[in-house]
Amino acid sequence: MRSSDYNTVGRVSTWNLRLTYAPTDDLRFRGAYSRATRAPNLSELYQGASQNFPTGVNDPCDGLTAASSGAIAAACKAIPAVANAINSPGGFKYGFLDYQTITGFNSGNPHLQPETAKTYTAGLVFTPSALRNFTATIDYYNIKIDNAVGSIDIPTLLNQCLLTGSPTYCTSVFRDPNSGKLTRIDQVSINTATLLTAGVDIGANYRMELPAYIGDSLGFALN
Secondary structure, X not given: OEEEEEOOOEEEEEEEEEEEEOOOOOEEEEEEEEEEEEOXXXXXXXXXXXXXXXXXXXXXXXXXXXXXXXXXXXXXXXXXXXXXXXXXXXXXXXXXXXXXXXXXXXXXXXXXXXXXXXXXXXXXXXXXXXXXXXXXXXXXXXXXXXXXXXXXXXXXHHHHHHHHOOHHHHOOEEEOOOOOOEEXXXXXXXXXXXXXXXXXXXEEEEEEEOOXXXXXXXXXXXX
């Protein structure tokens, strides 16, 4: 177990529990359960706002007409400037330069909390006495990270701002009050949500002795 005290996020702790059991000389079972933490780094906490021009932006309101229906259409029509354009002869449409001039700022966040991860693994090691110098392993792993540090992708920002109106999304989305078109999309480091991953690792190793006049040994590995 380890306890760490950061002047940015306070005290955090990590621990690890491992168990092994060998019913025979040829077979050994192993498992582990651990809790890990990662404090946000300096860039994630204090990076100053850096301007960019995000690519691949697509406004969900682009191309909507008065006949368009659905939750997104209703949210777009609730924006006065967008509604006015939709009801005009030209409709609410973006040109090539409209998208090219959308800017944004990426920045850190001094209010970030540490990431926490819980991991467990279970596997076995096979070392058959009938095949000297051969080892095979198979391990299952499962990792869950809470409060993962990252930023919300642009499509999610745009869609969720329209659908929820939540400041979590809408404080990063800016529209021209006259045209209703996007002018700026910011991405700030936040504790996003949960990341999950799981899988199986398989490995095999074999070492064969060589005649003295050639060398010591020759090894093979597969992972």
